[in-house]
Amino acid sequence: MSSLQTATTNFIRGKARPQIQTSGITARMALDDQTKADAYAVRHASYLSGGYIDPQPGGLFSDADDLKPNSRSIVIYQSGQPVASVRLCVLDQTPGLVGWDEIPASRIFPEAVADLAANVPHGRPAKLTEINRLVRHPDYATNYQLVFILFRFVSYWLTEANADMMLSCVRRNHTPFYKRMHFGYIDGPRRYAGVKFETNLMSCPESDFDRIREEIPIVGADKKTLSTYAGLLHGETVKVFLED
Template sequence: MDTDVEPRTGVKRLRETGNIIEAQLVTSPQQARLAYGMRYDAYREYGFVGERPDGLFSDEYDTRPNYSTILVFRNGTPAATIRVALFDPGHPDPVFHRTQAMEIFETEIRAVVAAERRPGTAGSAIELGKLARAADAANDVEVLFAAFRAAGYIGLHHDVDAVLNAVRAHHMPMYRRCGFRVLERPRPYPGLTFQTGLMGLFRDQYAVAQHTVPFMAGMAAGDPTHQALMAGEPARLSVFSALESLAARAAPLAMPAVAAS
């Protein structure tokens, strides 16, 4: 499908109009400022970070080659962002041997990835973090689902053994319902004003999660969404049916407005 470049954001968008949710990897300074500004506004709103004159929330990890940032758009308007780190202890570049959550859970992360690795491999994982929504999308569950779905495609792309996240205690029940297990209880998180515990979703539960978590259904390495996302193009994300499925369940999901790592 043809695309146009949005002048305000510098991001490609599909020409078709309607209720469209897309995700795109950040590949330019202009896109990065959109993501970092959204992060700052969300984290500052909750008092999780101090005031910053430039209105951006970024750190040294954002520039590392094992880190990717995703922007989610609703009808071409930036609505959410999430950051994904690749932990790959077998990679020749030692930068891939460390992620931010290792500042508090290094021993645990290395141990669990080693335990979950497939024979003949060093094991690998992605780490989710820096989740935030724009102020006008603060109650938009669909863009949140889209952020998680886009992050999942990065995990599929790298064929990882685990998906890890540093999670605040009151969001742990939501992650459990998505198939995550609690690995470590909350500890103070560097640079933020709250504590996080370590949670993980592992390869032996991927298929179960795709059948029980609606916004993960139908994902496959090599599908058109995966190809578009990894090429830096706008990737259409189907998450609308997920709301209907979740509404039919007894206990609602308490979706996070921001996430830590």
């Protein structure tokens, strides 16, 4: 077992915090055509290597949600090469907001997601952020630090979106990790759209966001880092770790 695997296993078991190598790692939001292609190519390589999809034209894997205004993908680069990606889809029930009323999880688990949205505690329209298409290139399949790096940007986007809750449709073998991240089981299993596996719906309420940031420092971000990450919204390439 590699040192990264050991660190991740220990984290899941509550024994240690992950140690992250910070050198040469950057991120970019998929706003331009090239970054979108990088995200879709990493997805395709990851899912194809696991047998979860059939080969797609051009070696790219995308879907209709990538074109919606409530969807954002982030690509992680190691020395300029795309190595990982995650997509975040926001269900925002603000009246009159067009194109934000559906996320993949709400199609797969409509009753459960509707119930979660109806019971957010703030007395305002719900904002639920779904984490999906979280992938690593197969050449980096044992690089577990990339998972924590992806969650660093999930944390940033939760702050930016002022989300009430995180949702994720999680494969069974990944549920211990998500439980350690304070996600709880909601429903499932059911088949996730476009891929050959079943998932359970899991959720983490806003009340647990600070616990995650405290327990996993690399998931949080200080004000200087958050300010730098704001450049993502304009298509800038940012360093994942400012001390690099």
